[in-house]
Amino acid sequence: RPRLILILGDQLSTGLTSLAEGDPARDRIVMAEVREEAGYVPHHRKKLAFLFSAMRHFAARLRRQGWTVDYHQLDDGLEDLCEAVLKSARDLDPAELLVTEPGEYRLREAMKRHWPQRLSLSVRLLEDHRFLCSREAFRDWAAGRKQLRMEYFYRDMRRRTGLLMEPDGKPVGGRWNFDADNRKRYDGKHRLPGPPRFEPDATTRQVIDQVAEHYPDRFGDLEPFWFAVTASQAEQALEHFLEQALPHFGDYQDAMTEGDDFLFHSLLSLYINAGLLDPLRVCEAAERRYQQGQAPLNAVEGFIRQILGWREYVRGIYWLMMPDYKEQNRLGSHADLPWFYWSGDTKMRCVAEAVRATREHAYAHHIQRLMVTGNLALLLGVDVKQIHEWYLAVYADAYEWVELPNTLGMVMHADGGYLGSKPYAASGKYIQRMSDYCAGCAYKVSSAEESNSCPFNSLYWHFIQRHRARFEKHPRMSRVYKNWERMDPDKRRAILARANALLEHPEEL
Numbered sequence: 001r002p003r004l005i006l007i008l009g010d011q012l013s014t015g016l017t018s019l020a021e022g023d024p025a026r027d028r029i030v031m032a033e034v035r036e037e038a039g040y041v042p043h044h045r046k047k048l049a050f051l052f053s054a055m056r057h058f059a060a061r062l063r064r065q066g067w068t069v070d071y072h073q074l075d076d077g078l079e080d081l082c083e084a085v086l087k088s089a090r091d092l093d094p095a096e097l098l099v100t101e102p103g104e105y106r107l108r109e110a111m112k113r114h115w116p117q118r119l120s121l122s123v124r125l126l127e128d129h130r131f132l133c134s135r136e137a138f139r140d141w142a143a144g145r146k147q148l149r150m151e152y153f154y155r156d157m158r159r160r161t162g163l164l165m166e167p168d169g170k171p172v173g174g175r176w177n178f179d180a181d182n183r184k185r186y187d188g189k190h191r192l193p194g195p196p197r198f199e200p201d202a203t204t205r206q207v208i209d210q211v212a213e214h215y216p217d218r219f220g221d222l223e224p225f226w227f228a229v230t231a232s233q234a235e236q237a238l239e240h241f242l243e244q245a246l247p248h249f250g251d252y253q254d255a256m257t258e259g260d261d262f263l264f265h266s267l268l269s270l271y272i273n274a275g276l277l278d279p280l281r282v283c284e285a286a287e288r289r290y291q292q293g294q295a296p297l298n299a300v301e302g303f304i305r306q307i308l309g310w311r312e313y314v315r316g317i318y319w320l321m322m323p324d325y326k327e328q329n330r331l332g333s334h335a336d337l338p339w340f341y342w343s344g345d346t347k348m349r350c351v352a353e354a355v356r357a358t359r360e361h362a363y364a365h366h367i368q369r370l371m372v373t374g375n376l377a378l379l380l381g382v383d384v385k386q387i388h389e390w391y392l393a394v395y396a397d398a399y400e401w402v403e404l405p406n407t408l409g410m411v412m413h414a415d416g417g418y419l420g421s422k423p424y425a426a427s428g429k430y431i432q433r434m435s436d437y438c439a440g441c442a443y444k445v446s447s448a449e450e451s452n453s454c455p456f457n458s459l460y461w462h463f464i465q466r467h468r469a470r471f472e473k474h475p476r477m478s479r480v481y482k483n484w485e486r487m488d489p490d491k492r493r494a495i496l497a498r499a500n501a502l503l504e505h506p507e508e509l
C-alpha cells in the first residue's frame with residue numbers, strides 16, 4: 001500500500017530522511033500552506049512569502065523528479081497540517097504517514113499524541129539528519145556535566161567533524177577561538193557588499209499577492225522581495241557571501257552601522273533553517289576559503305563556530321529542556337513589550353534602526369538582536385513570553401527551536417545561564433563603541449541621569465541594582481558592583497530615579 005509523506009515548510013531538502021525512505025512510484029507527498037502554521041505567531045509577511053514561495057518551488061522540483069505531490073495553497077483555506085494529510089488520506093487509503101521529525105516541540109507533540117487518532121493512521125517520525133549533532137548525541141554530551149558550555153560543545157564538534165583540525169588533533173592555528181580579534185567598529189575601509197538580490201518570478205509574485213490579500217494588516221513589508229527561493233539561488237547567495245563578505249566577517253562581526261543593515265553577515269540563516277542549504281556543506285565551503293588563502297582564520301573560524309557551535313548547541317538545549325524550558329523566567333521579567341517594537345516609533349536611534357531593518361527585511365543582524373532590541377528588553381524586564389513571540393514572528397529565519405534559546409536564554413537570561421554564564425546587559429557605551437548610531441540620536445550617550453540621557457545607561461544600573469542578590473558574587477560581575485558602590489550616592493539616586501521614570505512609561509522612550 002502507498003504511504004503519505006508530509007514535508008514541512010522548513011524541510012525543503014532533497015536529502016530528507018522521509019524522502020529517502022519513500023518511493024516516488026508508489027508513495028505520495030503532502031505539502032500545505034495552512035492557517036495554523038501561518039498564525040501561531042503573527043509571522044512577518046516577507047517570511048510567509050519566502051516560505052510559501054520556497055515550498056512551491058520545492059514541490060515543483062519534486063514533481064520534476066517523478067513524485068506525486070498534493071500541494072495545498074493558502075487560498076485553499078486549510079486550518080492545519082493534519083487536515084491537509086486527512087484530505088490526501090481519504091482518497092489514497094495509505095498504510096502510514098511518514099514525517100521527518102518537526103523542528104518544534106509543539107508540532108512533534110501534536111503528531112505523536114493527536115494525529116494518529118485524528119487520521120486513523122500510524123504516524124512514523126524519522127530523525128532529521130540535517131543537523132550535525134543528533135538529539136541523542138547532545139543528550140549524551142550533556143549527561144553528567146555540571147555545567148553546559150557552548151565552547152566545550154563546539155570543540156567536541158570540531159573534533160567530530162574534523163573541521164579546522166590538524167591531523168594531530170589540534171585546532172588549526174593553535175587556538176579554538178579567535179573572538180578576541182573580532183571586535184572592530186566599522187571604519188569604512190572595506191566596501192559593504194550587501195546581499196545578492198533575486199528578481200521574484202511568477203510563482204513568487206503570486207505568493208506575494210496572496211499573502212497581501214490574506215494578511216493585509218500584519219507587520220512587515222512584502223516588497224521589495226529579493227530572497228532566494230530555490231536551492232540553486234541559495235547556493236548563489238552562499239557563493240556571494242564567501243567571495244564578498246567572509247574575508248571581513250570576523251573583524252566586523254560585532255559592528256553596527258547606520259545606513260547598512262547587513263555589514264559582512266551572511267544572511268544565510270533563513271536558507272539553512274528552511275533546508276535550502278546544508279549546514280555542513282556551508283561550513284566546508286568556508287573552510288576551503290581558508291585553505292585556499294582567500295579568507296583569514298579569524299573570519300572562517302568565527303563563521304564556522306556560529307553554525308557548528310551555536311546553531312547546533314541551541315538546538316540541543318531546546319530539545320534537552322523542553323517543554324519546561326519555555327516556562328522559565330528566572331529574572332522575573334513581566335513588563336509589557338513596548339509598542340515601538342512593532343511601530344519603530346521611538347527616539348532611541350539604535351532601536352528605531354533595528355526595528356526599521358526588521359520591518360523591511362524580516363532580518364536584523366545578530367548584534368542588533370542581542371545588544372539593541374534584546375538588551376533593551378532585558379533591561380526593561382519585558383515579559384519573556386511576549387519578547388519570545390516577537391522574535392519568533394518578525395525574522396524570516398525564526399523557528400522556535402533556534403529562536404527560543406536565543407531569546408529566553410541568551411537575551412533574557414531566563415534559564416539561569418546555559419547560553420551565557422552572565423547576562424548580556426550593557427549600557428549605551430557598548431552601542432556607542434560598536435556603532436555610529438549615537439551621533440544622530442535624540443538622547444545623550446554620555447549621560448545617565450539627565451532627562452535626555454541615553455535610556456540604556458540608567459536602565460543598566462537599575463538592572464544591576466535590582467538583581468544584586470543574583471549576580472554580585474559572579475566572578476565576572478563583581479567589578480561592576482564595585483564600580484556602582486564607588487559612585488557618589490547622589491548620582492546613584494539620580495540614576496535610579498531616571499530609570500524608574502523610564503520604567504513607568506517605557507512606551508515614551
Ligand code: FAD
Pocket residue numbers: 264265266267268269270272273303306307310311312314364365366367369370374391392395397398399402403404406407410411
Ligand atoms: P551570520 O552572522 O552570517 O552567522 C552565520 C550563521 O551562523 C547564521 O546564518 C546562523 O545559521 C548561525 N548562527 C549565528 N548565530 C547563531 C545563534 N546565536 N544561534 C543559532 N545560529 C546562529 N537565528 C536563527 O537562525 N533563527 C532565529 O530565530 C534566531 N533568533 C534569534 C533571537 C535572538 C534574540 C538572538 C540574539 C539571536 C537569534 N538568532 C536566530 C541568532 C542570530 O542572530 C541569527 O542566526 C543571525 O543573525 C542570522 O543572520 P546571518 O545569517 O546573517 O548570520
Ligand code: DLZ
Pocket residue numbers: 007008009010011032033034035037038039043048051081102103104107399400
Ligand atoms: C513557519 C511556517 C509557516 C509560517 N507556515 C507553514 C505552513 O503553512 N506549512 C508548513 O508546512 N510549514 C510552515 N511553517 C514551518 C513550520 O511551522 C515548521 O515546520 C514547524 O514550526 C517545525 O519547525
Ligand code: SF4
Pocket residue numbers: 347348349350351428429431432437438439441442443444445454455456
Ligand atoms: Fe542608542 Fe543610547 Fe546611542 Fe541613542 S544614545 S543611539 S539610545 S545607545
